[in-house]
Every structure is written in C-alpha cells, then in structure tokens.
Amino acid sequence: MSEEKLYVVKNDEGKYWDFEGRDDFWALVISDCPTTPSKEQAELVADEHGGHVVTLIEEPEKVVLSKEQAKIVKDAHDNKIPACHIANKSDDEELLMNAYVNGYTMAKEKKYNVKVPHANYKWYLKTPDGKLDTIFVEGLSKGFGGYPDGIELTNDDIEKFGLQDCEKEEVTDDGDEV
Template identity: 50%
Template sequence: MNEEKLYAVKNAKGRYLSFSDDQHYRWREGQIAATTSQRIAHDLCTEHGGHVVTLIEEPEKVVLTKEQAEIVEGANKSQYPATYISNYTNAYYVEESLLINAYVNGYTVAKEKKYNVKVPHTKDVWYYKESEAYLLTICLVDKKLRGTFTEAEIEHYGLQDCEKEEVTDDGIR
C-alpha cells in the first residue's frame, strides 16, 4: 500500500469538488479531484468551500486456510476478538498477527489443493475414495472420473510416499 495520502474537498451534501477538462471546478458525486498536497486541498476549500478529507486505499484481504478462517469467524462472534484469536493460535506471533489483520481487513479462504495419488509399485493404477473409510483403485483412463485427495487426506490414508499429481478445476496440471 502506498503510504502517501490523498486529499480531496467535500461539501456538507456529501459531494466532492471535481474539475473538468477546461479546469472549471464543480461539486459532483462520484468524481473526485484529489491531490497529495494537504495545502492545495486547504486552498481549494478557501476558494470553493467545503472541508478537506483524506482518501485512503482499501487494504488487501488476507488469504487464510480453512482452519484459520474458522478462528477469525469465532473471533467475529466473540466479545473479546483479540483474546479469542490469541487463545486459538499456537502462540506464534506471525500467525496471530495474520489473523488479527484478517479480522480487521477481511479475508478470503485459499482453495485447498487436490491430488490424484498413484498406487505404489504398479503401472498406471491410481487410488480413489469410495467413501471416507474405503480406498479403491482404478486405471489411468478412469482417474479423472474419481475423487481427489487433499494433503490432509493423503496423510490420513498414509499415502505420503505415493506419486501424486495436482488436479486443477479444469483437469490435471
């Protein structure tokens, strides 16, 4: 984010001072003449009325994991959000700071990567999930038709040593 501030002139009706190509100043909604000089903004107030306002950029939203987003949601419902976040993080300053930033500025949840996982010591046979409890195998041709695995599921089923390939929304990478 740029640290330089922008200033504009606003009147009591909520309109901003703006100017056209011929340098005539008018009060308009939605069009703003901004300057990086607070002095120029004050001079415009003296000449045209209104008051100086500081324009700020909207901060970027933080990208969180699903688990981190759940903590921020819990903080939104808590009477003491910072304490809630502090209690649910692993006392790592970086994560705590990230979640506080997400609470204040908003966040988006990162899409979890999915993978097709190859059965070890076989030729072109891949695992798929029939359900949360059962894994079955399929041939290479059918692997796009079956379920994919998240990193957590790969760990859960003990498939960390298997070959894997990332799957995107439009197919395989």
C-alpha cells in the same frame, strides 16, 4: 499498496469541491476534478470555503489464509473480543488480524492422486459424493488421465483415510501431476 493518497473536500451538503474549476462545490457526478494529490491544497480549500478534507486510500489486498486460519478469523467475528480470540488460537496474530480487518481469501488446497503400495496400479480416489473408492488402472503409470475433475484427495483426506505412507502425486488445477 501505494503510499500515494488523494484528497477531496466535502461540504455538509455532501457536495465536493471541483479542483479544476476552483469555483464551488458540486455533486460528485458533475464535478470535473474532485481530487487533488496535495493535502495542503485540500486543507487550504477547506479553510477558505468550508467543508472537510477526506483522504482516499487504496483498498488493501485480502490476505490468503489456510482453512484452519480462516476458521479462526470467522469465529473471531462472532467473539466479543476478536483480538483476544485470535491471540488465543494462533501464533500468527498479525496476519490473522490483518485478515480480520481487510478480508481474506482461502488458499486452494493441494490435491493428490494416491497409489497404494504392493498393488498393481491400484489408486484411491474420492468420489463426488465424498466417499473413498479404489480403482485399478491397466497400463497407466501416472495419474488418472481422462477422469473428471474433483476426484483427487486433499491432505485432510489422505490423513482421514490413513494413506500417509502411500505414494502421492500432486495434481495441478488442470488435472496434471506436478
């Protein structure tokens, strides 16, 4: 985020000073130049013509969180003392407080094709309805090739189904292994 700021002078009627015309307050839609990069200039206009200085800042970037971190932030919004909730639930207080204040997005979970050892091309997959299924692929040594998206397993799935010791290949967004 840039440290540069812009300033406007707004009066009690909700009109803005026009820094280009320098002659009066106008509705925002008809003002030629309602902003200035000079805080001093804005303060001078406010002193001489009334109104108050408003600082415009860039919207902060949203934080990228894991599913677990996002749950903590979501639950903090329902808590009477959000900062205490975040401090009690995580060691990464600064990141989560930033997400609480500025918003967040969820990180995409990595997905994997998982091969069961000692079984010729036997792969586990998650069906679209969320169940675990197995398939046998003749003559296919990597991945599922033309199978539709959404059948790969996440780390949570691998743990849930007890497949931590199995060979796994990370799948990218386009379905190719990494």
